[in-house]
Amino acid sequence: MQRSTGEYKIKPIKRQIRELLGHPYPQRVPKGVFVEQWVGISTDEFHRAKYSDVKYMRNRHPLIDMGWSRSDCIRYLTGLGLAETPKSSCLGCPFHGNAQWRSIRDHSPAEWTDVVEFDAAIRAGNARANATGNRLLGQAFLHRSRVPLDQAPIDHVTAAEWAAQQAAADAGGADLEELEEGVENGCSPWACRGSEAEPVQDNFGLTA
Ligand code: SF4
Numbered sequence: 252m253q254r255s256t257g258e259y260k261i262k263p264i265k266r267q268i269r270e271l272l273g274h275p276y277p278q279r280v281p282k283g284v285f286v287e288q289w290v291g292i293s294t295d296e297f298h299r300a301k302y303s304d305v306k307y308m309r310n311r312h313p314l315i316d317m318g319w320s321r322s323d324c325i326r327y328l329t330g331l332g333l334a335e336t337p338k339s340s341c342l343g344c345p346f347h348g349n350a351q352w353r354s355i356r357d358h359s360p361a362e363w364t365d366v367v368e369f370d371a372a373i374r375a376g377n378a379r380a381n382a383t384g385n386r387l388l389g390q391a392f393l394h395r396s397r398v399p400l401d402q403a404p405i406d407h408v409t410a411a412e413w414a415a416q417q418a419a420a421d422a423g424g425a426d427l428e429e430l431e432e433g434v435e436n437g438c439s440p441w442a443c444r445g446s447e448a449e450p451v452q453d454n455f456g457l458t459a
Contacts, residue, residue: 259341260440268308280307289313290441291339293321299442310441338437343369345393346444348433352394352405366393370400395430 266276274280285307292300293314300312314324328336337351343366344351356363370393376385394403396412404412412430420426429435436444 256438256440256443256445260443264440265305265308272307274307280305282306285309287311288441290439291324291437292439292442293319293324295321296436296442299436299444301441303441338433340433340438340444342366343393344433344438345395346434346438347393348429348431349405349408350431351433352400352403356405367399367401369393 268286269275269278269280272280272284272286274284287309288303289311290300291314292312297312297315300315301310303310319327325334328334337354340347340351342355342362355366373391373393376391390397392398392403393400394405396403396409398404408416408427408430413427416427416430434444436442438444
């Protein structure tokens, strides 16, 4: 997942920002020239707020600056009639729960076709690994049932999933809510839920 963030989010964003600044790669971006990026990390997950790794991009976290938690955001969006706003994430994220998969299938047929094709395409590993001969020993699936997405049990919890989730819960792992709703955190280029990057602590007056 960290690789997906680096390859498909951070690199294209940096490329675009350099162009907007008028200093495309490999030009050097002059000292003091930068963009300010606003990243929507709430106070519940302040430990996921991070600095950018380049000087021409400075990350700001307005929700943390305002002291807004996830509940504050939901209350605000609900007040605007946007209660169904989904968590931010890639379309084909393997951390989706069944609810997210159903939402794509039922409301975005073109995107559903896209993720089903993507799921089939990763079966033997990613394109780069395949090209270099580093094929997976097993098979990759987007849905945790390890069934092709268009056949996966996204409308109900199967007996096998119940048993697996019970075993995982006993071991302190994922629970049934996560199976339905996906992982709690959303994802952004600088707060990938699939990574364990170093936290920023000193500019928010908060510590993990
Ligand atoms: S949402 Fe985050 S964890 Fe999921 S595929 Fe995208 S970058 Fe990876």
